[in-house]
Amino acid sequence: MKLLKILVVDDHALVREGLRQVLKGLDEQVEVLEAPHCTRAFELAALHADLDLVLLDYHLPDMNGLDALDVFGREHPELPIIMLSGSVNPQIMRQVLAKGAAGFITKSGLSNDLLAVLRLVLAGDVYVPPELFSDPSVPQPDESEAGKVAPQLTPRQEEVLHLLLDGRSNKDISRILQLSDETTKNHVTAILRGFGVQTRIQAVLAAPLYGYTKSAPSA
Incomplete structure (x- = not known):
């Protein structure tokens, strides 16, 4: 059975412990690394070149999620990042995914849903939250963007x-x-x-x- 190495970045110890317990539900053996802030997360990512995945809280004391994605993207471009947030904000979802995150998950979700997303991302895919296109608060394209010539798809x-x-x-x-x-x-x-x-x-x-x-x- 393959050993997975997952880094959990969250400033709340109880959240990190809760995620550690949830991650035991994956089908593989899991080693969980923990970081309370981005500074420590970057240190651990540099020390563990065999990381398989990062669960990254959007709101951290030393850096927000978008800035952290920039750093991970420069230093570890192949490392999949799943963003965690306590709120459902379609605009932030769109920004996070456009920055290269492999998924966006709210902390209010169910453990089984989180595990399903993790398996999807670990298999090399990306997870797009359904709220991104179903929520009426998602900003509509600018008029200048609308009406573009569609690509010729079969x-x-x-x-x-x-x-x-x-x-x-x-x-x-x-x-x-x-x-x-x-x-x-x-x-x-x-x-x-x-x-x-x-x-x-x-x-x-x-x-x-x-x-x-x-x-x-x-x-």
């Missing part, structure tokens, strides 16, 4: 895109559309190229500007 690529908007992983997309994993990967790559972006999350954030909405085909 009908199959549009199906894949709708499933990406629904937060589906590549494995889910392959199963739902009965495609090979390689074919799904090729479609996702074509979608990224069409939107002129580099990551799945950037494509998900850009899609509404071109009129694409969250409407996945039936499984």
Whole structure:
């Protein structure tokens, strides 16, 4: 059984202890490192090059989540970061994901939901909270952004895109559309190229500007 190494960054000891207990529910053996602030988190990340994942609180005493993402992105670009927050703020969600976070989770969620997101991210995917596109408070695109010429996607690529908007992983997309994993990967790559972006999350954030909405085909 593979050993996972996860760094939990939160200034509340009880939250860190609670997350430590939840992380025991993963299917793999887990070693949990703890940091009460970003300074210590960066030290631990430098000392442990084999980190698999970071759970990062958005509100920390020495740095906010967006600034911390910048540092992790420069120093450890391949390390997936899941942002934690005590509030549901779609604008912050959008900013965090656009900065390169692999997911955003609220602390009010259920343990099983957190574990499902962790497994998704550890498998190499990104998690887009459903609140991002369902909450009416999410800022609408500027008029200057609206009306952009949509990328030329094939009908199959549009199906894949709708499933990406629904937060589906590549494995889910392959199963739902009965495609090979390689074919799904090729479609996702074509979608990224069409939107002129580099990551799945950037494509998900850009899609509404071109009129694409969250409407996945039936499984």
